[in-house]
Each structure stands twice: as structure tokens, then as C-alpha cells.
Amino acid sequence: MAKLKIASYWAAGCGGCDTAILDLHEKILDLAAAAEILFWPIALDAKYADVEALAEGALDVTLVNGAIRSSENEHLAKLLRAKSKTLVAFGSCAHLGGIPGLANLFNREQIVECVYRDSPSLEGSNGNGQGARVVPHTRTRVPEGELTLPELYDTVRTLDQTVPVDYYVPGCPPTPKQIWSVIETIVAGKLPARGAILGASERTQCDECPRTKHEKRIRELKRIATAQPDPETCILEQGFLCLGLVTRAGCDSRCQRSGVGCRGCYGPPPGVVDQGAKALSAIASILECDEEHAAEALVAQIPDPLRSFNRFGIPSSLLRRRSL
Secondary structure, eight states: OOOEEEEEEEOBSOSHHHHHHHTTTTHHHHHHHHEEEEEOTTTSOOOHHHHHTSOTTOEEEEEEESBEEEHHHHHHHHHHHHHEEEEEEESHHHHHOTGGGGGGGSOHHHHHIIIIIIOTTOOOTTSSSOSOOOOOOSEEEETTEEEEOOOEEEEEEOGGGTSOOSEEEOSSSOOHHHHHHHHHHHHTTOOOSTTOBOSSOSSBHHHHOOSBOOOOOBSOOBOTTTOOOOSSBOTGGGTBOOOGGGSBOOSOSHHHHTTSOOOOTTOOOTTOSOHHHHHHHHHHTTBOOSSHHHHHHHHTTSSSHHHHHSSSOTTTSSSOSOOO
16 A cells, blocks of 8 residues: 655744654654655755655645744645645644734734834844844845845734635644544544544543532632642642643643643534633633622732633634724
């Protein structure tokens, strides 16, 4: 039987998803035995021109991790879509927008100002901390010709807001166990109906978390920086934020087992349209207050509610971005 032809591309993300694939360790050899990897920039010396030279549909499966926030990301997403029979949004950034999606709380000009002009760690153009700081441009003339950089978009998008996506693998990053399960499903030709979430559960993190649970009533909100939760009891019941109530399971409760609350990277379970809004509603319903001023004081203990409740999904939420 001919080997599958596969590819992987890293768009706007941290690289953790590619590293998670490498964390398959010796099973990488099993992957190489079952599939021919034609394009994987983190591991292979392949060029964009190599992908452009492929016939349409030449790739059986392509995993795209990272959000779409530049013209380069969009170009590769469209190119790989055309060359792939099956395109998979791999990891939280491609699936939901991820951490890069928090940029949608600002506009492009604010981000450029913060990174290239306002950062106290930057030196001036003359090397001594004085003078104008250099801001990159998409086109720059030099004696040898014109240099170009990708355009930074004002809005970060998910992969499926850019091109049609066949399947989704959630997680920041997906666990190696989950990745291998997905690879085995692909190699065996047993993919479900298009649009499905692969390698994760339809239950919630709370359903699968091993911690002991009682009635959830919270009188005080705490932070890991100033207090440590009991290792056996539900983290949320102890007053630490945990999004297990509104997050799809499938990661073996990695965060909860390590002593912190679920951050929500696997996205919402079935039936939840907006994970952040659902988290706000669910957690507000278990805050125990006697008077209005006490309720306000308790809510004020939530650090940055928007980022706390929708850390990974701003681009895929009903909000999409902040209007500026």
C-alpha cells in the first residue's frame, strides 16, 4: 500500500504544536513508516516553492497549527488547502484563535507601537537608547533591490475563517497520546464525518477530572501566586478559577493534575456557542454573596475577566474582536 503523503505548517503560534508532534518520540519512526512527510518546516528543509509545485490534492492530509494573522499565513493556508485532500486545524490557535487571538483586543497600530516603540527593553536606532526606533515595513528599497515582509493583519482569524477545514484537533498543545490516536485514525482510513473534533471527548473537563467534587459554592476567589490548592479537592470549589465546567475533555486533565485550574484550551464542549460567555455565566452562578456590595467585591477578585474566561477563543467567540 502506498504511503500517505502528509504535511504540517506552523502559522501564528508558539511552536508548541510542532514540538508536541516531536514528543511522540520513537513513534515518529512509525509515522515515517506509514506516511511520507513532504512539508514540515520545523523538521525538513522544504521550501514554499516545493508546495507550489505539487498537483492539487497531492497531499492526503495537512495539519495546520497557528492562527492566521499575516499575509504569509493566509497565503500558505490557501495554498495548502488547494494541495490537500484533508485539512486539519491542529491545536488551539488554528481551532479557536488561541493566545495570538488576544491581539484582537487591540488594533494593528497599537500592537506595532507597543512592540517596536514603547517597549522599555528596546534601544534606539543609533544603538545608545536615543533616537527613533525602527518599525518594519512591508516593502523596503535597498541598493540590491526591494525587500519585502508579510503584512500584519489588523484582526487575527482562525483557520476556518480563512479556508474550509475538514477536522479539528484541540489543545494547547494537543497531548502526544491524542496526536498518536489521531494519526492512527488517519492511517487506518477511519476518519469520521467532516467537521468533527478528533482525539478529544464530548464530555467536559469536570466530568473527567479525578479531583473530589462537592457542591460548588465560592465565597472567595484566590490566585495560584498567593495560595496553593489542596491536591485532592476540586480546584474551583477552593476558589481558584478553573474552566473545566465549560471545556471539552481529552487531555487527561493535565492542568488539574499539576495543581492549577483548566485554562480552556480544548475549547467548548458540544452545545456551547461561546465558551467565555458560558464560563462567565457558570462561575457567576456559584458565587455566594449576601449583599450587593459583597458581590461586587467578589467579582472584582477575578483577574481580567475577558482574558480569564476567553483566553483561547476571542477570534472564534461571538465577540470576535474589540471595536476600536
